[in-house]
Amino acid sequence: MQYINAEHIKKIKKGDVRSFELLFNSYAESLLKFAVRYVHDLNIAEDIIQNVFMTVWKYRSELQEQKNIKSYLFTITKNQCLKYIRHNKVEQEYAARELSTESESTTPLDIVQEKETRHSINNAIQELPEKCRIIFCMNRFDRLTYAEIAEIQGISIKTVETQMMRALKYLRKKLSHLNKK
Amino acid sequence: MHNNEKWKIITRFLSNECTDEERKQVSEWMAKDPELRKTIADLKQVWNIKETPIPADSLDRVWHSIRNQIEFDPVDTPRKEQPDYSKIIHWSKRYYGYVTKVYKYAAVFLLIILSSYFLSHGFTKFPWDSSPFTAKQEQYKTLTVENGQRIKITLSDGTRISLDSGSELKYPPTFGESRKVYLSGEAFFDVVHDPDRPFQVIANHARIQVLGTKFNIRAWQENPTVSVVVADGKVSLRQKDVEDKKTVIIRRGNKSELPRGKEPSMPVTVEVDQYLGWMKNEIRFKNASVNEVLAQLQRWYDFKYQVHDSLVLNQRVSVHIKKTNVDDVLQLISIITNTDIKKHGEKISIRQKISNNS
Numbered sequence: 286m287q288y289i290n291a292e293h294i295k296k297i298k299k300g301d302v303r304s305f306e307l308l309f310n311s312y313a314e315s316l317l318k319f320a321v322r323y324v325h326d327l328n329i330a331e332d333i334i335q336n337v338f339m340t341v342w343k344y345r346s347e348l349q350e351q352k353n354i355k356s357y358l359f360t361i362t363k364n365q366c367l368k369y370i371r372h373n374k375v376e377q378e379y380a381a382r383e384l385s386t387e388s389e390s391t392t393p394l395d396i397v398q399e400k401e402t403r404h405s406i407n408n409a410i411q412e413l414p415e416k417c418r419i420i421f422c423m424n425r426f427d428r429l430t431y432a433e434i435a436e437i438q439g440i441s442i443k444t445v446e447t448q449m450m451r452a453l454k455y456l457r458k459k460l461s462h463l464n465k466k
Numbered sequence: 467m468h469n470n471e472k473w474k475i476i477t478r479f480l481s482n483e484c485t486d487e488e489r490k491q492v493s494e495w496m497a498k499d500p501e502l503r504k505t506i507a508d509l510k511q512v513w514n515i516k517e518t519p520i521p522a523d524s525l526d527r528v529w530h531s532i533r534n535q536i537e538f539d540p541v542d543t544p545r546k547e548q549p550d551y552s553k554i555i556h557w558s559k560r561y562y563g564y565v566t567k568v569y570k571y572a573a574v575f576l577l578i579i580l581s582s583y584f585l586s587h588g589f590t591k592f593p594w595d596s597s598p599f600t601a602k603q604e605q606y607k608t609l610t611v612e613n614g615q616r617i618k619i620t621l622s623d624g625t626r627i628s629l630d631s632g633s634e635l636k637y638p639p640t641f642g643e644s645r646k647v648y649l650s651g652e653a654f655f656d657v658v659h660d661p662d663r664p665f666q667v668i669a670n671h672a673r674i675q676v677l678g679t680k681f682n683i684r685a686w687q688e689n690p691t692v693s694v695v696v697a698d699g700k701v702s703l704r705q706k707d708v709e710d711k712k713t714v715i716i717r718r719g720n721k722s723e724l725p726r727g728k729e730p731s732m733p734v735t736v737e738v739d740q741y742l743g744w745m746k747n748e749i750r751f752k753n754a755s756v757n758e759v760l761a762q763l764q765r766w767y768d769f770k771y772q773v774h775d776s777l778v779l780n781q782r783v784s785v786h787i788k789k790t791n792v793d794d795v796l797q798l799i800s801i802i803t804n805t806d807i808k809k810h811g812e813k814i815s816i817r818q819k820i821s822n823n824s
Binding site: 306313318327403406422446449450454 | 470473474476477480481483505508509511512513514515517518520521525527528531532533535536642643644662706
C-alpha cells in the first residue's frame, strides 16, 4: 500500500484523478470495513464510502496538505454513518440478522477448533458495547492510534484508553471461558 | 501498583501505544508471573485477530461509480466533455437519430429488463433492499399504468419517466440523499444529472447503477432474465444481493443479461435501436417465447387470452410487431405460430391448428 503524502494532496486539489485514485486505494478498504461496523450492511457501507469520496472530491480545493487525511476520511465516514443511522432503524435489522447468523453458525465445519476460537473471538468483539466495539475495531483493525481515534470521535485520548481497557476486560473474561471448555 | 493502572499499561502494550519503559515493565511482570504471561499471550491473539474480509470486487464497484461520476462532472473535467459530445451525436445519428433529436448531448441509456415471475412478490415488499438514505418504504408511492395506457411522470428532482402499459413504478415523493426507484415494466428515464446523488434502479433481482443521465428500462414478469442494453454512456449491472459478486460495466451499444441468482454475462454488441422500438409503438422479438410475445400484446391491447395447447407458449419466434390494429397483429401471430386465433369480445382463444391433432 502506498501512503498518501502532501504532494498527492496538492495534486488532488488541482483535480488530478490519478492521485485521487491512489487516495481511494489507500483508504477505501479500511473505511468500508469501518462503515460496515456502524451500519452492518455492505451495500449501505459501499454507498457511504462512495459518498465520502465524492464529498472529498467535491471539496478537494479545501483539503489541507499538512492535516492528517486519514483522520479526515474516517471522520467524514463516521459522520455519514451516523447520519444514515439517524435516518434508519439499523438496530432492528441488525438484531434480526444476528439471530439468523446464530442459527447458521452450528454447521459441522465449525467444530474445527481453530475456526471456533476465531469465531468466538469475533463474536465476543461483536458483543462489546457499541462505543467500545467501534473504538476497539478502529485500533485493532484500522490500525488507528489512540490519538487518531480521539480526533475522529471527538473524544479525549483518556476516553479511548478507558474504552480499550473495557474491551480488554470483557474479552479476557470471554477468553477464560473459552479456555475452560 | 494499582491493578487498574497495571491493566491500562497492558492494554497500551497490546495496542502498540506504550512507551519503552512500559514495555520493559510488562516484560518484567510476565517474567515473574507465568499466569499473566499466558493471559497476555491469549489476549495478543485476540488483539491480532483478522477482521472478516470484504468481497474483493466491492471496492472496484465503488471506485467505478466514483470514477464515472467524476467523468460526468462537466465542472471538473471540461476537457473530456467536448470530444464525448461529438462522439455521442455522431453515434446517435447513425443508430437512433430520433432519440438524438429529443435528448441532444446527454448520455442515453437503454436498459431492457425482462423480469421473473418473482417480481410480483418482490414489489409488494422490499425487505431485500437496504440502501442508505432512501426514504422509508412506506413513503414510497406506487404508480401503476393500466393496460392500454401510457403515462409520463416527473419526479421531485426533475427526472422524467415515460411508462408503457402495464408498468409499475415505486418512487419517493421527494428524494433524500440518494435517488432510488423500483420498476416493473418498461420505461424511459430522463434523469437529472446530480453527481452527489447517483440514481439507482432496482428491478427484480438486479441493481442498476446509472452513471449518466438517460436510459430506458424494460422489466416484465414473463422472463426470468434481466437484460440490459446501453445506448450510450455506461451503467453497471449486478445482482442486488451482497453475496453475488460480479458486476459488469456495460458500455454503449452493448448488452448483458443477468439471470436470477447467476452472474451477468459478458457484454456483447447489439443493435440498440431494436430495443428502443417500443417508444415508436413497435417491438422486435428475437427467438422469444410466444408467451413473452402474448404478454406484451396483452398489455398493449388490454385483452385476455386463453391458450388451449400450452406447447404453443414455449414455441420460439422472431417477429417485428407494429402497434396497429389488434386484429392485424393477431393474424400475424396466428400465421407464425400456426394457430387458430379467435376473438370473442375482449377474450382471445388460441388453438393449435387441427391438422396436428388426430
